[in-house]
Amino acid sequence: MPRYFFNVHIGEDVLGDPEGQDLRDADQAWEVARAMAQNLLGTEFAQPINWAACHIEVTDDLDEIVLEFPILEAIDLSGQPH
Structure with missing residues (x-):
């Protein structure tokens, strides 16, 4: 199974994922x-977050970017429960 790493970009800050997950x-x-x-x-965060400027960068074990997931894409606009 390939290993994927989920690096969270919040504004200028990056929260790296050193362990990753096998998926x-x-x-x-x-x-x-x-x-x-x-x-x-x-x-809840101590400071307001501009979610429009945030994304999750997913890389593989070769450090290649597999996808970038904009945080706002996770908002369910359908009104349906999850």
């Missing part, structure tokens, strides 16, 4: 990134 493919990595973004959106 079956990039589609599953996208799902994990979406869940992470939803958790971040539900977290």
Whole structure:
């Protein structure tokens, strides 16, 4: 299984993921990134966060960028419960 790393970019700050996760493919990595973004959106921070300037960069074990997931993409606009 490939290993994926989820590096959270909040403005100019980067929260690196040194361990990563073994996942079956990039589609599953996208799902994990979406869940992470939803958790971040539900977290209270000491300072306001400009979520439009934030994303999760997913890299593989060769340090190649697999995808970039904008945090705001995790907002459910359908009105349906998760």
